[in-house]
Amino acid sequence: MRGARDNNLRDVDLDLPLGALTVLCGPSGSGKSSLAYDTLHREGQRRYLEALMIAGTGSLRRPDVEAIDHLPPTIALDQRVRGFASHESVASVSELGVGLAVLYGRTGLQRCPRCGRPVVPKSHDTIVAELLAMPVGTRLTLEAPVTSGPGVLEEIQRAGFSRVRVDGRMARIEEIGAVPEGAPLRVVVDRIKIEPDRRGRIHDGVRLASRAGRGVVIAVTEAETVFVDRPLCVHDGMELPALEPGRFRFRAGEPGLGLDEAAAAVEVGGERVLDVLGGTIGALDGFLAGLPASEVAKDLLDDLRRRVGILVSLGLAGLPLERPAEHVSRGELLRLRLARQVSSRVSGVLFVLDEPAAGLDDEAAGAVLGLVRDLVEQGNTVVAVDHHPVVLAGADHVVEFGPGAGPHGGTVVYAGPVAGLAEQDTATGRLFAGRLEGGVEGPTSGEALDLAGRRLVRGVVNVVSGPSGSGKTVLLKSIVDAASGRFERLVDAEVGSSAKHKRSSPATFTGVWSLLRDLLAQTREARIQGFDAGTFSLNTKGGRCETCQGAGEVRVVLDPLPDVWLTCDVCHGRRFQTDVLQVRWKGLAPDELLALDIEEAHRVLAGNPKLERILRALRDVGLGYVQLGRPADTLSGGEFRRLRLARELARSTGPDLVVADDPSLGLHPVDTLALMKAFGRLAEAGATVVLASGDPWVVGAAAHAVRLADPRP
Numbered sequence: 237m238r239g240a241r242d243n244n245l246r247d248v249d250l251d252l253p254l255g256a257l258t259v260l261c262g263p264s265g266s267g268k269s270s271l272a273y274d275t276l277h278r279e280g281q282r283r284y285l286e287a288l289m290i291a292g293t294g295s296l297r298r299p300d301v302e303a304i305d306h307l308p309p310t311i312a313l314d315q316r317v318r319g320f321a322s323h324e325s326v327a328s329v330s331e332l333g334v335g336l337a338v339l340y341g342r343t344g345l346q347r348c349p350r351c352g353r354p355v356v357p358k359s360h361d362t363i364v365a366e367l368l369a370m371p372v373g374t375r376l377t378l379e380a381p382v383t384s385g386p387g388v389l390e391e392i393q394r395a396g397f398s399r400v401r402v403d404g405r406m407a408r409i410e411e412i413g414a415v416p417e418g419a420p421l422r423v424v425v426d427r428i429k430i431e432p433d434r435r436g437r438i439h440d441g442v443r444l445a446s447r448a449g450r451g452v453v454i455a456v457t458e459a460e461t462v463f464v465d466r467p468l469c470v471h472d473g474m475e476l477p478a479l480e481p482g483r484f485r486f487r488a489g490e491p492g493l494g495l496d497e498a499a500a501a502v503e504v505g506g507e508r509v510l511d512v513l514g515g516t517i518g519a520l521d522g523f524l525a526g527l528p529a530s531e532v533a534k535d536l537l538d539d540l541r542r543r544v545g546i547l548v549s550l551g552l553a554g555l556p557l558e559r560p561a562e563h564v565s566r567g568e569l570l571r572l573r574l575a576r577q578v579s580s581r582v583s584g585v586l587f588v589l590d591e592p593a594a595g596l597d598d599e600a601a602g603a604v605l606g607l608v609r610d611l612v613e614q615g616n617t618v619v620a621v622d623h624h625p626v627v628l629a630g631a632d633h634v635v636e637f638g639p640g641a642g643p644h645g646g647t648v649v650y651a652g653p654v655a656g657l658a659e660q661d662t663a664t665g666r667l668f669a670g671r672l673e674g675g676v677e678g679p680t681s682g683e684a685l686d687l688a689g690r691r692l693v694r695g696v697v698n699v700v701s702g703p704s705g706s707g708k709t710v711l712l713k714s715i716v717d718a719a720s721g722r723f724e725r726l727v728d729a730e731v732g733s734s735a736k737h738k739r740s741s742p743a744t745f746t747g748v749w750s751l752l753r754d755l756l757a758q759t760r761e762a763r764i765q766g767f768d769a770g771t772f773s774l775n776t777k778g779g780r781c782e783t784c785q786g787a788g789e790v791r792v793v794l795d796p797l798p799d800v801w802l803t804c805d806v807c808h809g810r811r812f813q814t815d816v817l818q819v820r821w822k823g824l825a826p827d828e829l830l831a832l833d834i835e836e837a838h839r840v841l842a843g844n845p846k847l848e849r850i851l852r853a854l855r856d857v858g859l860g861y862v863q864l865g866r867p868a869d870t871l872s873g874g875e876f877r878r879l880r881l882a883r884e885l886a887r888s889t890g891p892d893l894v895v896a897d898d899p900s901l902g903l904h905p906v907d908t909l910a911l912m913k914a915f916g917r918l919a920e921a922g923a924t925v926v927l928a929s930g931d932p933w934v935v936g937a938a939a940h941a942v943r944l945a946d947p948r949p
């Protein structure tokens with residue numbers, strides 16, 4: 237790669253080894269993501285879309301790079317990749333839904349949806365084998381049920397049979413005058429004594445009986461056994477469609493594509509498919525472990541168990557199978573897709589991975605690294621953006637960007653084997669060598685404070701720590717409940733259900749855009765044109781581009797492939813109508829203002845106290861590298877959480893109590909230390925801060941820790 241200049245990249249030349257794992261690291265905003273996504277992945281995707289020749293709707297911007305040679309087809313497992321179709325769920329993304337469909341279609345027990353009795357169709361060979369397994373000398377009568385009616389006895393006689401059973405009694409046809417209306421009537425097809433050499437005759441008998449009985453064969457010895465050779469409930473005559481995997485490939489909640497009544501009644505190991513899909517990946521793991529490995533299902537079960545086992549090792553046991561993909565955290569989604577790629581055994585592909593191990597403990601990070609190494613073994617090239625020590629230690633090649641963020645980054649400060657990284661005096665080098673140091677931030681003591689049965693300290697940074705699954709988030713929620721009413725202003729920086737809208741962005745979310753709209757509307761140009769603040773809104777009609785409704789991009793549905801977003805052809809990604817784009821404040825058009833990153837905006841837009849307060853808060857929580865207008869739905873979960881935190885911190889009155897769950901998720905430790913400084917400043921201003929985190933950098937900077945025990949035995 238030669239001359240990469242996207243975003244803050246400064247003419248980066250880089251040689252990446254093919255067929256190996258390269259880890260890109262560096263502080264947030266140092267340029268590693270620009271290289272991975274805006275350059276490598278964008279160019280890979282552009283070449284791929286050109287090959288597909290998708291016409292008309294728009295175009296992918298060519299990345300600002302002189303040359304990229306030997307670029308393999310590129311797949312990004314990117315926390316920021318959008319565009320899941322609405323029916324995608326954990327079950328479909330992981331392909332466990334397909335695996336379950338095959339399991340149920342091949343090995344399921346059908347039950348009559350009307351009466352609940354089991355329906356077990358058997359082939360003629362199976363029926364014969366079961367009859368031959370009876371003790372030698374057993375007297376067997378093969379019979380077929382028929383419908384009684386006028387002329388039926390004559391018909392039976394013409395077909396060559398001489399005996400019938402009426403109402404349970406066997407008789408020769410000529411001995412019977414007439415069959416009472418509605419009486420149970422059977423044709424006696426053959427009477428045989430079970431001997432090993434009678435296979436041929438029994439087989440003929442079964443075939444004849446099945447033809448006469450329309451698929452139902454009754455074997456009478458001292459007892460009666462009813463066989464069916466097609467899915468049919470003999471109790472009430474209910475016909476069922478044949479059992480096959482296709483019947484379990486349904487889309488929940490979509491009429492026509494839904495699961496039919498008979499398929500819903502099918503059981504494996506006593507469980508219906510909807511009950512299994514209603515559970516978690518961990519519950520599925522337990523369910524599969526309890527199934528007996530029959531001949532038919534052995535390979536199938538082994539494969540499913542292996543795939544589910546991988547997901548459990550990746551820390552995904554708690555994920556419900558039915559959860560829609562759009563409601564799954566991006567980190568979880570990435571791991572689901574990573575596991576699926578490894579299972580599909582593709583090769584010759586460049587995978588670009590976005591922080592695959594963010595927020596994971598060493599054990600789960602080791603499982604992620606194992607999968608990534610599998611991808612490399614299969615003949616792929618992997619470029620991962622990450623700074624987890626476990627992933628770094630497992631890399632073949634490391635590239636660190638820096639030295640700082642935004643305009644202070646954009647250069648390669650180290651490229652080489654991981655062993656050399658520890659000697660570098662760079663952010664990641666210091667981290668890797670254990671030379672990165674932090675200390676307690678803010679006040680260190682205060683009066684005791686009891687909340688939700690836990691002892692905390694007022695006016696300092698508190699942290700609830702413990703391994704994943706120990707209940708940190710649950711405790712944090714009870715602390716929030718216990719605190720409401722006792723604290724004047726409570727800031728809960730938990731990710732709520734608040735929709736991450738395509739037109740929502742850091743600028744609109746924090747009120748920066750509303751301030752800028754007022755400033756734009758007060759310019760001479762805007763007043764001459766008659767524009768008001770509403771003209772610069774992206775949410776309402778007026779000044780925005782209506783083709784893309786102010787998004788700058790249009791969605792192209794490539795079902796079944798993930799949707800892609802292409803730059804809008806009408807506004808060329810500028811989001812507003814041409815005349816609106818003529819208005820400038822501080823020399824910048826509306827789209828140029830939105831394109832500023834927060835660090836730049838803080839510099840360029842200085843002088844307005846309200847703006848400055850919000851931008852400083854955004855910078856303090858480590859979002860300095862994020863563009864003001866970046867769509868909120870492309871922010872990672874951690875970024876969105878910090879965005880909410882910044883919005884609260886920017887308010888004019890300082891909060892009394894600040895609560896945040898996993899605030900450092902996805903942050904480089906250097907940025908985590910900066911974030912902890914911001915929390916320390918809040919504590920200095922009198923706030924009580926309570927964080928939940930397993931991150932040693934967060935725990936190390938807290939004045940008081942509540943440690944929860946490991947729930948695992």
Ligand SMILES: [Zn+2]
Nearest residue numbers: 348351469472
């Ligand atoms: Zn039935």
Ligand SMILES: [Zn+2]
Nearest residue numbers: 781784804807
């Ligand atoms: Zn447009």
